[in-house]
Amino acid sequence: MTLSSLFSWLGQLPRLPRWARLGIIASLHLGFFALAYLLAFLIRFDYAIPTPYQTAMWAGLLPLLATKAVVFGALRMFQGWWKYVSLYDVLALARALALASLAYLALNVMVLTPADFPRSIYLLDFALSLILLGGARGSLRLLREKLATWGDDRPAVPVLISGAGDTGETLVREISKNRQIVYQPVGFVDDDPYKHGLRIHGVPVLGPIDKLAQLVEKHGVEELIIAMPSASRDQIRRVVEQAQRAGVKTRIVPAFEAVVEGKVSVNALRDVAITDLLGRAPVELDTYAIGRSLEGKRVLVTGAGGSIGSEICRQVVRFNPERLILLDCAETPLFFIHRELSEQHDDKLFAAIGNVTDAERMRQVFEQHRPDVVLHAAAYKHVPLMEEHPALAVQNNIGGTEIVANLAAEYKVARFVLISTDKAVNPTSVMGATKRVAELLVRHLNHTCATTRFSVVRFGNVLGSNGSVIPIFRQQIARGGPVTVTHPEMTRYFMTIPEATQLVLQAATFKQGDLFILDMGEPVKIVDLARDMIRLSGFSEDEIPIDFCGVRPGEKLFEELTLDREEVDTTAHAKIFMGKEPADLLVEMEDAFDALMSAGRAGDDQSVRAGLEALIPTYRPSAPSSKVIRIESGRHKALSKV
Incomplete structure (x- = not known):
């Protein structure tokens, strides 16, 4: 019988009837037990067993086999499958053999009481049984993994692995088992000098x-795999730059799988993305607290078709809500997120088309679904567009928030969370100013409403959201450039969409505070982001130039996360801070608020700008309305096509 046919036969065992499978595996174990027992006597007497001891040996064989069979059966040791053996299985085997040896010792001493039975046999039998069974199980696994790629004619791709830690070790193990991707690890590179010269599963650590x-x-390496899930953005950038200079393709182990889930899969390897160079560590969540706030609840997400809203929906549905209501006025993105989630959660979803500025429609949604939690992500967010349409920004960002928040109070929703932005801090844009007013409105309701907890979560830019800088840069690079950056000193805070939404859900569980600010890390220069994306795309700045097109109306060179008068305190989560302001500021400005809303409903853009300045003392518009540059004209033409 060839090895291939042997493994083909072994592979059929799980499909045999359970009694037949257990019978075969138990028989194999009994054979090894008998062999170990006989070898123990042979070794004890230097392969010349005296006659009296031969009698004791044969007399004790059947009781030994019966004892071990009972112990192994009670511990379900016949139900493991050898081709998946691990260190855990070897430890379980040692424990079972130790118990079986103790049971046989007790039986022999207290019941059988043989006259001539060496005490060393118990220890020898235990050791030999462990060696034989452990060796057999491990050998079958090693042979199976070796045969997995035997006969595969595809050439193996020589790869180096950057990072000789736990993730790199697991990756080498997975590569040896995965027959779908043919990699040949030729070595590790690692900056830890203590690892140089070591071998991990036979793969050497070659140097820094x-x-x-x-x-x-x-070594003729064709690819480099980065297996450093906890590395900083500077470390990742350094490795990527070294690989580009060496002319090899770079791939990376996703940090989420490696750190959060504790799993590493060759199939999960992907090209290095711009998010890897930003060095955002995976978020650690208090999933128990989030689960308590969402499980079995009716959750309404407004703006569910947008980048943030859709990811909130993906995160919420993981926590088993009774119903998730996805609300958006744009039917196409709403259709796609509903279809995506309905593949596994169709019974929990309801897609509701509606505009948050439509008070009658919003009342219908609240009346029909009676939500327990409202996550309000619907908003106009594009700064240049809102500079052109300030009245519409007021109607949607403030008026829509007012309608939904008031209904939340009326229908006694337990929790209402407004998604806000760093552009609301000392705003220079209409968009930022309207979000600042929305913040004041929601915090005002938290002071005046006893039945609903209202809160605001404020954070900066998210990577890859619709219409944001990264997809724009990506399309400009695909067209051959140039990449347009507004100003060499323009900086922004960034985080990934999943990170932002996870922290929003975490902040929603806090019982104290009504303004939460997410830790955005270090600000990033937009021009550095552009350069990184050009390099990751395999080009140089000579091939894809960067053009500086000037700051657009409403934009600031840098964003802020807190106002000067806001005190910031820590929370139970390291990445979430609680902002405090002296008092309910909106109660002192009701007349100014009413005037602003009237101007917005009337479509009076000039009065809206004046109203925002009256209501938000820190609002400093960067350009009057008469000087607003239309997005499709002149130097901004490149941005209008994406």
């Missing part, structure tokens, strides 16, 4: 990352 170019040339 700085020697990457030499190692690539020496």
Whole structure:
């Protein structure tokens, strides 16, 4: 019988009837038990067993087999499958053999009481049984993994792995088992000098990352896999730059799978993305608290078709709500997120088309679904467009928030969360000013409404959201450039969409505070972001130039997350801070608020701008309405096509 046919036969065992499978596996174990027992006597007497001891040996064989069979059966040791053996299985095997040896010792001493039975046999039998069974199980697994790629004619891709830690070790193990992707690890690179010269599963640690170019040339490496899930953005950037200089393709182990789930899969490997260079560590969540706030609840998400709203829906549905109501006025993105989630959660979803500025429609939604939690993400967010349409920004960002928040109070919703932005801090744009007013409105309701907890979660830019800088840069690079950046010193805070939405859900569980500010890390220069994306796309700045097109109306060179008068305190989560303002500011400005809303409903853009300045003392518009540059004209033409 060839090895291939043997493994083909073994592979059929799980499909046999349960009694037949257990019978075969138990028989194999009994054979190893008998062999270990006989070898123990042979070793004890240097392969010349005296006659009296031979009698004791044969007399004790059947009781030994019966004892071990009972112990192994009680511990379900016949139900494991050898081709998936691990260290855990070896430890379980040792425990079962130890118990079986103790049971046989007790039986022999207290019941059978043989006259001539060496005490060393118990220890020898235990050790030999462990060696034989453990060796057999491990050998079958090793042979199976070796045969998995035997006969595959595809050439193996020589790869280096950056990071000789736990993730790198797991990756090498997975590569050896995965027959779908043919990689040949030729070595590790790691900056830890104590690891140099070591071997991990037979793969050597060849040296530091700085020697990457030499190692690539020496070993004919075609790809570099980054297996450093906790590395900073500077460390990742350094590895990527070294790989680009060496002329090899770079792939990465996603940090989420490696750190959060504790799993590493070759199939999950992907090209290095701009998010990897931003160095955002995976978010650690208090999933128990989030689960308590969402499980079995009716949750309404407004703006569910948008980048943030759709990801909120993806996160919420993980926590088993009774119903998730997805609300948006744009039917196409609403259709797509509903279809995506309905594949696994169709019985929990309801897609509601409606505009948050339509008070009658919103009342219908609240009356029909009676939500327990409202996550309000619907908003106009594009700064240049809102500079052209300030009245519409007021109607949607403030008026829509007012309608939904008042209905939340009226229908006694337990929790209402407004998604806000760093552009609301000392705003220079209409969009930022309207979000600041919306913040004041929601916090005002938290002071005046006893039945609903109202809160605001404020954060900066999210990577890859619709119409944001990254997809714009990506399309400009695909067209051959140039990449347009408004100003060399323009900086922004960034986080990933999943990180932002997870922290929103975490903040929604807090019982104290009504303004929460997410830790955005270090601000990033937009021009550095552009350069990184050009390099990741395999180009240089000579091939894809960067053009500086000037700051657009409403934009600031840098964003802020807190006002000067806001005190910031820590919360139970390291990445969420609580902002405090002296008092309910909106109660002192009701007349100014009413005037602003009247101007917005009347479509009076000039009065809206004046109203925003009266209501928000820190609002400093960057350009009067008469000087607003239309997005499709002149130097902004490149941005209008994406």
